[in-house]
Amino acid sequence: MSHSAYEYVSGGAGAGVTLQENRVAYDRIRLAPRVLIDVSRIDTETTLFGRQYPFPILLAPTGYHKLAHPEGETETVEGANYAEATLVAATFSNHTIEQMSKVAKRPLWFQIYVQTDRDFTKSLIDRALSAGCEAICVTVDVPVNGPRDRELRAGFALPPGVQRANLASLGSMIAGAGHRPSGRNIYSAVHGPDATWKDIEWLRSIVPAKLLLKGILHPADAQVARETGCDGVIISNHGGRSLDTVPATIDVLRGIRERVQGKMPLLVDGGIRRGIDVFKALALGADAVLIGRPYLYGLAVAGRAGVARVVEILRTELEMTMGLAGCTNLSQISPDFLWH
Numbered sequence: 001m002s003h004s005a006y007e008y009v010s011g012g013a014g015a016g017v018t019l020q021e022n023r024v025a026y027d028r029i030r031l032a033p034r035v036l037i038d039v040s041r042i043d044t045e046t047t048l049f050g051r052q053y054p055f056p057i058l059l060a061p062t063g064y065h066k067l068a069h070p071e072g073e074t075e076t077v078e079g080a081n082y083a084e085a086t087l088v089a090a091t092f093s094n095h096t097i098e099q100m101s102k103v104a105k106r107p108l109w110f111q112i113y114v115q116t117d118r119d120f121t122k123s124l125i126d127r128a129l130s131a132g133c134e135a136i137c138v139t140v141d142v143p144v145n146g147p148r149d150r151e152l153r154a155g156f157a158l159p160p161g162v163q164r165a166n167l168a169s170l171g172s173m174i175a176g177a178g179h180r181p182s183g184r185n186i187y188s189a190v191h192g193p194d195a196t197w198k199d200i201e202w203l204r205s206i207v208p209a210k211l212l213l214k215g216i217l218h219p220a221d222a223q224v225a226r227e228t229g230c231d232g233v234i235i236s237n238h239g240g241r242s243l244d245t246v247p248a249t250i251d252v253l254r255g256i257r258e259r260v261q262g263k264m265p266l267l268v269d270g271g272i273r274r275g276i277d278v279f280k281a282l283a284l285g286a287d288a289v290l291i292g293r294p295y296l297y298g299l300a301v302a303g304r305a306g307v308a309r310v311v312e313i314l315r316t317e318l319e320m321t322m323g324l325a326g327c328t329n330l331s332q333i334s335p336d337f338l339w340h
């Protein structure tokens with residue numbers, strides 16, 4: 001990746017306090033393994049929204065894969081195919097959702113923002129569902145743009161030709177518009193800063209597929225999401241890229257779990273870098289996790305093989321952790337394996 005693209009991908013909001021916290025919080029958690037348990041068969045299979053997944057790790061929506069690889073998202077999808085992983089396709093991709101779905105061997109999920117233009121938001125969802133996407137994830141944690149120091153210092157701008165392919169019909173002013181607003185403008189050209197729970201009610205009424213909210217941190221919001229009919233939430237601080245100094249996602253998971261009482265699947269992302277982190281997230285009540293930057297780095301280093309290898313490392317390390325902690329399937333992973 002170019003230096004400025006790397007700063008865009010690896011950097012975070014503000015001074016990067018939350019970005020660092022997402023990682024440090026995992027390392028603070030200590031494990032409490034049990035011994036003399038037969039671990040000669042370890043199973044990481046799980047069921048999420050009625051579908052079997054061979055392991056509880058998904059690829060989070062991230063924009064602009066051409067920054068990491070000339071083939072962009074279709075290369076990522078090939079890597080996900082090989083790894084048996086499910087990709088949440090981002091609205092801000094350099095290939096359209098139709099192009100990505102054509103390559104995908106397992107159904108994609110699709111991420112959207114509530115766009116300023118609600119008719120366009122609906123048309124994007126309709127396109128994703130016609131292309132076979134199984135779930136719609138509405139990202140709710142970026143109503144306005146926050147500062148990002150590293151990106152700013154590196155002078156990051158979308159390179160020529162790196163366009164938001166799904167937005168092509170809105171014209172090149174929007175599809176290729178500067179990645180971030182400049183000067184005193186805090187608003188994005190496309191995110192609707194006026195989005196409220198009314199929009200989620202509306203989305204619930206028009207989305208026949210699974211509907212998830214991405215970017216939930218507060219237990220009260222998780223509860224409203226459930227009451228509004230959402231099928232699940234992704235506990236996320238956007239990988240430390242939106243509001244700086246919010247807590248690590250792993251630290252808010254327990255409170256949300258207590259509030260929703262197992263009535264809705266909880267996914268979590270942010271700072272997951274090893275199989276041990278996946279184990280800790282599951283022990284604290286997550287049903288599955290997502291990774292963002294790790295697979296983008298894999299994509300940059302070795303294209304589809306890199307994406308697949310990153311997933312393989314995490315998956316293998318999860319099995320190793322389960323074996324060493326004394327668990328043979330995911331349902332056994334509980335807070336009992338955390339050292340209090």
Ligand SMILES: Cc1cc2nc3c(=O)[nH]c(=O)nc-3n(C[C@H](O)[C@H](O)[C@H](O)COP(=O)(O)O)c2cc1C
Binds near residue numbers: 060139
């Ligand atoms: C380069 C980059 C672009 C991203 N773009 C989006 C996006 O378009 N929509 C979205 O909901 N989240 C986006 N995210 C956030 C990810 O979905 C995810 O929440 C985050 O990367 C997880 O943290 P991790 O990178 O530490 O694994 C992006 C993250 C990165 C690193």
